[in-house]
Amino acid sequence: MPSLIRRVSLAARRNPITWKYGFNLGPTLAYARAAARPGGEAERVIEDLNRDGIAVTNVETLLRGSGLFFSLDAEVARLERQEAERIQQARESANDTASLGTKTFLYEFFGKRPRLDPRSVFVQFALQPQILQVVNAYFGMYTRFRECNVWRTFRTAAPARESMLWHRDREDLQILKVFVYLNDVDEGAGPFVYAPGTHCKGSRRSEPEFFNENGVQRSGDEQMAAVVPPEQWTRATGVKGTVIFADTHGYHKGGHATTGERLLYHCMFTSPASESPELMSWSSEVPRAQDPAIAVATLASRRGPWLTI
Template sequence: MPSVTSVKTLARDLVRRHMDRSSRPFRILRDRHEFSARRRAAERLDGAQSPYLAALDETGFVQFDGSPILVRELVDASRRKLAEAEALPQRGNKPFFSQLLSAADRTPASVFLRFALDEQLLKLVAAYLRCAPFLNSVELLYSKPMGAGPMASQLWHRDRRDLAIIKVFVYATDVEPANGPLTMLSKEESRKVPEYLPHYLDDEQVGRYASLDKAAALTGPAATTWVVDSENCYHLGSRCERPRLAYVAFFDSGFGYRPRESNWRALAPAADWTPLQRYALGLE
């Protein structure tokens, strides 16, 4: 039988989810002209991203083949950041994570921002979200073995930040099962898990409703790129026996359940930035 503490925690979690979701219509109403413009920008896309879009629509995740030159530059830069790191600080309440990027890595000249602004990637994200996306964050996450049981995002969860969310993972190291790959349940399987459960769920809790044997471990050699909907798919990662280094870009509609994580307006806009790139930075 659940303890009083766990029931109270779940009640607070459910109330917060409701409050987060109810804030979205007010954000849209406040900035309705921008919201409409973002929708129109997505409607004008040329359809070249459709092979990826079909798989993303069906399952909620797809392997993406971006520019090989840009991906290799990103992987090399990621490895240099790890080699140069003087410390590996804990990221938030997740001791198994270290976030290695600084403000200097979030400038127009940096490959960490340039990759997230790749036009073909933005077109795919826009087509899936059905609006020109907003780039909430770019991170370089070093996952390390902890020797303890899974916790936080090592457990099954959904990100619960918008109607749909796209996260783009680029592996900077080879990722095999021992490296704690991002592991996804499809949208179909995820819908079987009731909404009233806690945010983080262990294997046994999820297995009561969904088929864990259908979970997809997204492995691959360095430079493998995965595009995933972390809102509508239950997922977990970083259950590491060996370290993992991954770049992560996070996109949503710009009108999610919470305020935008990043303010890019201090960036000097480049003359050749496309409308989608400007929308991604909130400059349009």
């Protein structure tokens, strides 16, 4: 049973006002002083995110032809060739449902707890201004980059399990994940699916009924449908180059591929005060950044309210 102080602190972390202006005061004030609100496609994405908790765009429109997408795509293709044997072995276990918690239906290129090179294209893609501007404007503060990875999701004949079922992520009150499709993703390739309005800025406050899967709360489609009608779910199918921003503290699921595979890059951001265990480590020293958005994004550890930049 947590102590009274701990319980009060947990409640304050779940309250949008104390979360932002208490635990994250420093990054909030610094962002308010310095950062300009982006316009164009980024502005539309932020509006959709604020209202729905999800926004779908693409690399041409948002990144304005950023060469980083092509470098990312080429680097993933190289890794796929290098890892071909291991990927094939993993593919053969995709229907293994016995080992819950290991997500046998996907191959994580950088493993469970990535060790990332800050100069790699995978990190640089996440830290480019067009991405950080959207993420920081959504949070209204400078945020921390928490991890990135590349996934190949395999076809499976087994029923939906783990992250293929509805759930919330728990690392923070707001969590922004950016998914970039590296192949065309149709219904059969397990698109990301989101229940709009279930994020903390959203209007849908009721919680679906759930069951316990290996200690994690999951809901099936019928349980979710009682809270958000299926015709309102965002089923993020899209061609290669589709970019999805989603606050995954809202209800989501994905990766239930039945007829085709899905290849994607994703990165994740939380507030600097998020108490969740670290999800990655750096493989070499992070270059000192002049840009405060990058300086905060690459902080080595969690920071409290008095963060100064």
